[in-house]
Amino acid sequence: MNIHEYQAKSILARYGVPVPKGKxxxxxxxxxxxxxxxxxxxxxxxxxxxxGGRGKAGGVKIAKKLSEVAQYVDExxxxxxxxxxxxxxxxxxxxxxxEQGLSxxxxxxxxxxxxxxxxxxxxxxxxxxxxxxxxxxRKSPEKILKVVIDPLLGLTDFQARxxxxxxxxxxxxxxxxxxxxxxxxxxxxxxxxxIAEINPLVxxxxxxxxxxxxxxxxxxxxxxxxxxxxxxYDPTEEDPKEVEASKHQLNYISLDGSIGCMVNGAGLAxxxxxxxxxxxxxxxxxxxxxxxxxxxxxxEAFKILLSDANTKVVLVNIFGGIVHCDxxxxxxxEAAKQVHLKIxxxxxxxxxxxxxxxxxxxxxxxxxxxxxxMSEAAQKSVQALxxxxx
Amino acid sequence: xxxxxxxxxxxxxxxxxxxNGAFHTKGxxxxxxxxxxxxxxxxxxxxxxxxxVFDTVKESVKETDATATMIFVPAPFAADSILExxxxxxxxxxxxxxxxxxxxxxxVKRALENSKSVLIGPNCPGIITPGESKIGIMPxxxxxxxxxxxxxxxxxxTYEAVDQVTKQGLGQSTCIGLGGDPVKGLNFVDxxxxxxxxxNTEAVVMIGEIGGSDEQEGAAFVKAHMxxxxxxxxxxxxxxxxxxxxxxxxIIAGSEGTAQEKIEVMEDAGIIVSRSPAEIGETxxxxxxxxxxx
Numbered sequence: 001m002n003i004h005e006y007q008a009k010s011i012l013a014r015y016g017v018p019v020p021k022g023k024x025x026x027x028x029x030x031x032x033x034x035x036x037x038x039x040x041x042x043x044x045x046x047x048x049x050x051x052g053g054r055g056k057a058g059g060v061k062i063a064k065k066l067s068e069v070a071q072y073v074d075e076x077x078x079x080x081x082x083x084x085x086x087x088x089x090x091x092x093x094x095x096x097x098x099e100q101g102l103s104x105x106x107x108x109x110x111x112x113x114x115x116x117x118x119x120x121x122x123x124x125x126x127x128x129x130x131x132x133x134x135x136x137x138r139k140s141p142e143k144i145l146k147v148v149i150d151p152l153l154g155l156t157d158f159q160a161r162x163x164x165x166x167x168x169x170x171x172x173x174x175x176x177x178x179x180x181x182x183x184x185x186x187x188x189x190x191x192x193x194x195i196a197e198i199n200p201l202v203x204x205x206x207x208x209x210x211x212x213x214x215x216x217x218x219x220x221x222x223x224x225x226x227x228x229x230x231x232x233y234d235p236t237e238e239d240p241k242e243v244e245a246s247k248h249q250l251n252y253i254s255l256d257g258s259i260g261c262m263v264n265g266a267g268l269a270x271x272x273x274x275x276x277x278x279x280x281x282x283x284x285x286x287x288x289x290x291x292x293x294x295x296x297x298x299x300e301a302f303k304i305l306l307s308d309a310n311t312k313v314v315l316v317n318i319f320g321g322i323v324h325c326d327x328x329x330x331x332x333x334e335a336a337k338q339v340h341l342k343i344x345x346x347x348x349x350x351x352x353x354x355x356x357x358x359x360x361x362x363x364x365x366x367x368x369x370x371x372x373x374m375s376e377a378a379q380k381s382v383q384a385l386x387x388x389x390x
Numbered sequence: 391x392x393x394x395x396x397x398x399x400x401x402x403x404x405x406x407x408x409x410n411g412a413f414h415t416k417g418x419x420x421x422x423x424x425x426x427x428x429x430x431x432x433x434x435x436x437x438x439x440x441x442x443v444f445d446t447v448k449e450s451v452k453e454t455d456a457t458a459t460m461i462f463v464p465a466p467f468a469a470d471s472i473l474e475x476x477x478x479x480x481x482x483x484x485x486x487x488x489x490x491x492x493x494x495x496x497x498v499k500r501a502l503e504n505s506k507s508v509l510i511g512p513n514c515p516g517i518i519t520p521g522e523s524k525i526g527i528m529p530x531x532x533x534x535x536x537x538x539x540x541x542x543x544x545x546x547x548t549y550e551a552v553d554q555v556t557k558q559g560l561g562q563s564t565c566i567g568l569g570g571d572p573v574k575g576l577n578f579v580d581x582x583x584x585x586x587x588x589x590n591t592e593a594v595v596m597i598g599e600i601g602g603s604d605e606q607e608g609a610a611f612v613k614a615h616m617x618x619x620x621x622x623x624x625x626x627x628x629x630x631x632x633x634x635x636x637x638x639x640x641i642i643a644g645s646e647g648t649a650q651e652k653i654e655v656m657e658d659a660g661i662i663v664s665r666s667p668a669e670i671g672e673t674x675x676x677x678x679x680x681x682x683x684x
Contacts, residue, residue, distance in 0.1 A: 085632070114492060114496075114572060114573070116572050116573065116602045116603065116604075117602075117603060117607065119495070119496055119499040119500075119573045120496060121496065150500065151493075151496045151497045151500050152497070152500055189493060192491055192492075192493055194492060219491055219492050219493070221465065221489045221490060221491045221492065222491035222492070222493065222494075224465075224466055225466070225491075253630075253633050253635065255628075255630065263546075264546050265544060265545045265546030265547060266544065266545075266570060266599075266635055267542070267543065267544025267545060267546065267547030267548070267570070267597070267599055267625050268544065268545075268546040268547040268550055268625075268667075269635070270547075270599060270600070270625035270626040270628075270629055270635055271547050271550070271623075271625040271667035272667075273626075273628045273629070274625060274626070274627045274628050274649075274666075274667060275666055275667055275668060276628075277627065277628045278665065278666055282628075283628060286629070286633075286635055319546040319549050319550050319553070320529070321527070321528060321529040321545075321546065321549055322413075322417075322527060322529065350550070350553060351529060351532060351549060351553065352529050352531070373668055374550070374666075374667055374668040375666065375668035375669075378668075
């Protein structure tokens with residue numbers, strides 16, 4: 001699960017990671033009061049969206065007067081920010097974080113990620129802070145220091161020191177920096193994060209280390225044991241169709257093409273998208289209806305596919321295993337009738353009871369196009385799309 | 391011959407009295423798997439359709455000499471169930487459960503490091519040696535005994551590939567679903583190695599998807615150590631970056647883990663990669679015919 005910067009910082013603060021003083025506001029009226037409460041004479045106004053690259057898109061501003069704070073908040077709220085991570089549609093700003101301004105001496109990088117090959121967490125540090133770490137990794141990987149964590153030991157003192165010395169901080173800061181790292185590691189493991197990045201970690205002129213920016217993703221599979229963190233879910237950041245799909249345990253991601261797909265299983269769903277492309281069209285979505293394919297679920301899946309105006313043809317590809325194709329066929333027919341399906345529907349059923357399933361579809365008298373293989377299904381879908389003149 | 395699983399393998403089911411555990415225990419038994427017991431804490435001493443139920447894995451092993459387990463325990467408790475099986479000396483642990491927290495699995499992997507046990511999964515369809523035994527949720531009837539080893543990260547896409555192989559008149563030695571999670575037990579390299587050493591496996595099909603670098607490591611193994619032909623397929627050529635395609639493992643992060651990158655590495659290793667998911671069976675058949683005509 002993606003969370004906002006201010007939420008990530010609240011998790012970090014809980015574990016003793018120093019973060020700048022800040023307040024979240026949702027209207028400009030509260031903005032001046034918030035800034036006054038934070039104190040100082042410089043504030044940073046930061047739009048809260050689930051994407052990086054906000055600065056370049058005008059989502060981060062420095063205010064030197066209280067009136068400027070209010071002005072920037074006003075400008076940002078309701079605005080759609082387009083960054084390299086939001087996609088062309090951008091994301092609407094609903095919340096703005098106001099923080100104390102800091103006088104920055106140096107910008108560094110800290111991160112914790114999963115190393116899939118090793119099945120271990122890796123803590124990373126770099127003196128190249130404030131820039132895209134992927135860029136650093138590509139151009140000069142030697143500038144990223146890494147320690148691999150044994151899950152039974154956690155981040156050890158010597159590993160933390162190794163990273164801190166690698167950052168070449170003044171030795172007076174060694175203790176503060178190792179404490180920072182240990183607190184970050186604790187925040188990561190105890191909240192079941194899947195990624196944590198402090199970029200930049202800043203050293204201020206008065207010798208403080210603070211997380212100036214913070215990105216944390218949480219492991220969806222572990223949210224059951226973090227009731228407090230579940231509240232960080234922000235549905236306004238997600239595609240409404242994806243939110244609706246997840247309510248029905250459907251795994252849906254909307255894409256830009258015209259052929260809507262409904263498939264059981266994630267791998268087969270991706271393969272179906274790929275074969276549509278091989279035959280010269282583009283998939284409108286990824287949709288995995290999962291194992292227990294009921295009429296109700298198929299109906300909801302149809303509704304979601306049809307709510308996308310780009311969907312001109314629907315392709316259903318089900319490989320029956322535990323799910324029997326005859327039951328799926330009955331479900332498809334009922335659902336198609338209930339949603340008054342008006343666009344071409346191509347159905348490919350394979351596996352358990354697939355012959356019976358196809359017979360049910362043919363007998364229904366509905367204008368459903370059947371296919372025996374994946375290639376036949378893709379071919380017929382693309383053909384149907386062409387006939388519609390799309 | 392086959393790998394890891396044969397008709398004589400004695401199997402227990404952890405979570406046998408749950409809905410899925412019960413359903414698939416019956417499915418496996420009907421297929422011919424030797425299910426000798428089940429484990430549900432608190433239900434020891436009872437039986438499930440004539441199969442004795444135990445409170446602990448240790449007890450079940452003592453009473454039945456089981457060497458394999460199929461785990462259907464719900465995600466919050468599943469990592470502990472894997473550790474329990476490991477502690478009881480079970481040599482083949484198949485975890486079907488979906489949704490186990492990653493940090494739990496990191497600990498499980500650590501515990502597996504110095505053991506001889508093999509973990510398949512989690513979040514996987516399981517393993518089947520056609521005509522002999524299956525531990526998992528795959529439909530048995532699409533399989534056929536034969537000489538093609540199949541290893542895959544997907545569920546239904548594996549069935550699709552197996553079905554295509556079967557329809558070409560070929561069969562499978564063993565099929566393994568590795569599972570879609572980022573931290574898992576057996577990986578491509580392990581499975582490929584087992585197939586390379588198996589006398590009855592003639593060729594291998596490996597089916598991967600976007601995310602991570604398991605396929606690239608598998609390809610490196612093929613290049614360096616495999617004498618048998620390998621046919622591949624990678625799902626997700628059209629998947630956008632940064633979006634999780636169902637499986638927790640199927641996400642393209644940055645420039646790493648794209649289908650294109652994987653296909654290139656695999657082809658460089660001599661793997662014959664089918665661009666179309668509909669031509670996996672045909673590609674295998676061509677490879678096999680090519681070999682026999684030599």
